[in-house]
Amino acid sequence: MHGCAIPTSNWPTSWSTLRSNKVSRNLITDKDVQVIEVEGRSLIKIHVPRADRRERPVYIGLDPYKGTYRRNHEGDFLCNREEVTRMFADQRAMRNRRTAGSLKVMAWVTWIRPR
Numbered sequence: 534m535h536g537c538a539i540p541t542s543n544w545p546t547s548w549s550t551l552r553s554n555k556v557s558r559n560l561i562t563d564k565d566v567q568v569i570e571v572e573g574r575s576l577i578k579i580h581v582p583r584a585d586r587r588e589r590p591v592y593i594g595l596d597p598y599k600g601t602y603r604r605n606h607e608g609d610f611l612c613n614r615e616e617v618t619r620m621f622a623d624q625r626a627m628r629n630r631r632t633a634g635s636l637k638v639m640a641w642v643t644w645i646r647p648r
Contacts, residue, residue, distance in 0.1 A: 556591070556592075556593055557590070557591055557592045557593075557597065557600075558584070558588055558591045560584055560588070560591065561579060561580075561581060561582070565579060565580040565581070565582065566578070566579050566580075583604075586623045586624065586627050587624055587627045587628070588624075589620040589623065589624060590612070590617050590620040590621070592617075597617050597621075598614055598617050601616070603616065
């Protein structure tokens, strides 16, 4: 385990990387970041929240087919082309479902003209 002599001095660099175009979508907020003590060393602990199906894929770099990773209990693994394509399809399906629901509601609305 390695610690940082002054962990908060490393945080601005990490935060600016997340806010740049190196990551397609920043899911991390200030509340997801903590400096913790472990075995007498200061560590930066970052909770990375799970991306919603509408937000996926989240990727590093400019190409989602080369920079999308999935997380399981053993670590992060590079997604293959099919997995990334499926994420885009899920994203479209969620968007279409939301739009279809709006149209169904609109079908039941009775328009009343003002007098």
